[in-house]
Amino acid sequence: MQPQDLAALRREVIGTVLVPGQPGYADECRQYNLLATLEPEVVVSAARAEDVRAAVRFAASHGLPVAVKNSGHQMVSSARGAVLVTTRQLKAISIDVPRRRARVEAGVIWQEVIDEAARHGLAPLSGSAPDVGVAGYTLGGGQSPILGRSLGYAADHVHSLDVVTADGALRTVTADSEPDLFWALRGCKGNFGVVTALEFELFPASRFYGGSLYFAGAHLAEVLHVWRAWVTGLPEAATSSIAVQRLPPLPELPAPLRGANVVHLRYAHLGSEQEANRLLAPMRAVAPAVLDAMADLPYPASRRIHNDPEDPMPYWDRTTSLREFPAGAADAFVAVLGPESGSPLANVEIRYLAGAFDREPAVANAVSTRGVPFVVFGFGVGGPDQAELMRSSLAAVIDALEPWSDERRMINFLSPDEATSPAAVEKAFGAERYARLVEIKKAYDPTNTFRINHNIPAALQARTR
Incomplete structure (x- = not known):
């Protein structure tokens, strides 16, 4: 790459163009996971959609892949040799x-949308962490711990997306304009272009009852067995998850939680x-x-459900899905994570879906997890x-639950360690859905420009790798 090439790119871009060693x-x-070090050849911090187009055209002219970093917790592998x-x-x-x-641009986080919508008595299908980016969360499906069981995934309520595809075109994609691409973007997370903005539905919701209920870790077995039967009887207006946590001794935590091993019950209800x-x-x-931290809360306080x-921190993560959660699965969970297990893991949670998620x-x-209950x-x-x-x-947890597992995965939870090959990604989506995604990839990104992700190569590559 010649200096004049970068100079030409900088003339096109209103935002910032950076190379290794430059300030900024x-x-x-920098990413939320401090273990994930990015080393792209060029960074384009886009200030407008036209900047994204310039970056994609630049990458194509130099035979480089394109990686995308949105706001929030998004995890991108090293991006070495890429345009980020x-x-x-x-x-x-x-x-x-x-x-x-x-209508929200791609650098917005959920709390910003939540606060703006709340001024009008409205709420989005935001997730458990309101500092997560809207775009990445929604493109991966998006599971709300308040509204999801009654309304479905965030991706289900998207009306249009502005996306720069591998040919450098900026497209406004809807169900009518490009139905295949519209289908793929909502749930596939980044394989087909750079989303610069999206338009989605809001809902009349201003409050909920819920929050956190903590038990001592010694009570994991009895709490978990009651929870697994109780949660499946909840109405769709109610949502719950449960987690085993080994919390750090941080002064900002409530005193009963500092350095404690706890069972964290999360709950939200839309009724009285x-x-x-x-x-x-x-x-x-x-x-x-x-600690019982349940209360009647305004929707902008949604962070208080999962806390x-x-x-940012350095962490390792894994995920799995369960087609059922019987007593045997609960016993296996307790065996690998209970107070006598010696597990060093900070958090392992089980989320119940069902309802409108199905x-x-x-x-x-x-979206790959429709019909997956846990x-x-x-x-x-x-x-x-x-x-x-x-x-x-982490492998011990996944292996312990394997007898009850479903191969499909929630794409937003899928770590780079779990998406190392097309075969692994195919299992996460399911064979039929994956086959359709491969054909759409072939149409919109035949050279696999967008491959720094949970990658779906074009058809020929999928069969030969």
């Missing part, structure tokens, strides 16, 4: 109140406080609570020197 390069490459497009400068939010729609408490009563009766960590939306999409996600915190310990501990 490291900041632009970052979208953090794309921050526009527009709320159409009469139509109950939001009285009805929500009635439904929750069987779980409150299982064991004494270390996900906000600061229903096909009005316009079908590529998903499991776990992570361990540690540096590179703890890689073997964390990977083996």
